[in-house]
Amino acid sequence: MGPGSAAAPLAAGLLWALLRLALGADGREQERLLLKALGLSAKPTPRAAAPVPPVLWRLFQRGAAEAPERACRVEEFRVPGNIIRVLADQGHFIHSETPKTSLCLEKRVYFNFSALEAGEQLTMAQLEIQFSHNSYHPSSGGQVFELRLSQALQMSLHGMPPHGCNHKLLVAQSFAQLHKSLFFNLTEVAKGWRTPSKNLGLILEISVGSREGAVAWPHPRLQNPCASIDAFLDTSLLVVSLNQKQCKDTRKRRSAYHTPVTPSNLCKPRRLYISFSDVGWENWIIAPQGYMANYCLGECPFPLTAELNSTNHAILQTMVHSLDPQGTPQPCCVPVRLSPISILYYDNDDNVVLRHYEDMVVDECGCR
Ligand SMILES: *[C@@H]1O[C@H](CO)[C@@H](O)[C@H](O)[C@H]1NC(C)=O
Ligand SMILES: *[C@@H]1O[C@H](CO)[C@@H](O)[C@H](O)[C@H]1NC(C)=O
Ligand SMILES: *[C@@H]1O[C@H](CO)[C@@H](O)[C@H](O)[C@H]1NC(C)=O
Secondary structure, X not given: OOOOHHHHHHHHHHHHHHHHHHHOOOHHHHHHHHHHHOOOOOOOOOOOOOOOOHHHHHHHHHHHHOOOOOOOEEOOOOEEOOEEEEEXXXXXXOOOOOOOOOEEEEEEEOOOHHHOOOOXXXXXXXXXXXXXXXXXXXXXXXXXXXXXXXXXXXXXXXXXXXXXXXXXXXXXXXXXXXXXXXXXXXXXXXXXXXXHHHOOOEEEEEEEOOOOOOOOOOOOOOOOOOOOHHHHEEEEEEEEEEEHHHOOOOOOOOOOOOOOOOOOOEOEEEOOEEEOOOXXXXXXXXXXXXXXXXXXXXXXXXXOOHHHOOOHHHHHHHHHHHHOOOOOOOOOEEEEEEEEEEEEEEOOOOOEEEEEEEEEEEEEEEEO
């Protein structure tokens, strides 16, 4: 067994499956196996194409530009991981029957963690609270807001977190600008959310701060500083996780996107472009639209030369084959070095996922 040979069945199976799909034979079963190899239980069918979070685009483009030297690590955040998800907030606004004058909004923040599989280890969770105001409220210049973020520890009978009690305050801070994102490290809290019954979400409260010198509100001539702040609020959770099973090999690899084309029937990588739209996956794979997967093809004749990256066993096998061509086949031309790619896609819950896959591109072939 040489380097990379353990992973060869996946790449070979992948090509086979895609070709079979393209040809339309045995499509369903092959597609299921291929999705399984990609860590998916079913083909995602995104309802609405949610916008791709800029951070995922940036990471995807960086990964595509330079083959990651340390696979299964997200250098941007300095954490181990091969799957990055941006989960959309599924919580609702809480409308209190007795509104408090200073409270702009109260909201339950909930992220469904069912997309994370049992074998994944959560290594980072970062909450982003974004206010998509593109300008300041002219009347609220200099207004300070107070933000309180608490973890809900118990649900009331009507499914809403009860007010006041059974909350654990995580953060209380003031902020002035409404056009910038606020980030919070929720790694520890989110680890507990892996158990669905313990995931009761968060309570987010934003109120008008009482800064000294600020104009007191309500004020007859000024617009309510809270005005429509809820309409501009966007909360999401960036989750990085590591699936160790898909991360066994961290050797540095060379990318062979430019495989030389020399006319020869000797064993070598051949160019193969796999287009995701050709297999009908363009509606859930965001990027890339396809990639140069390559494959191995060619003869492994006697005598095997060093360029054919053969094993001692393969050298002996060619010798035996040259003596008895009918009884013993030539060694096989198989991938001996593969490199990873990253795929950006929608999962079955409409989350945007950036996932790193090992052994997707054939870089070098050998006679084995
Ligand atoms: C979370 O998502 C899963 C799969 O989509 C769904 O079955 C489950 O009901 C969701 N849970 C909540 C609390 O929304
Ligand atoms: C987030 O919190 C975790 C656990 O408390 C800590 O290990 C990690 O370093 C923090 N990350 C950042 C970026 O501060
Ligand atoms: C064998 O490996 C060398 C470098 O390790 C590489 O240059 C060569 O292309 C490989 N041979 C094949 C057939 O891929």
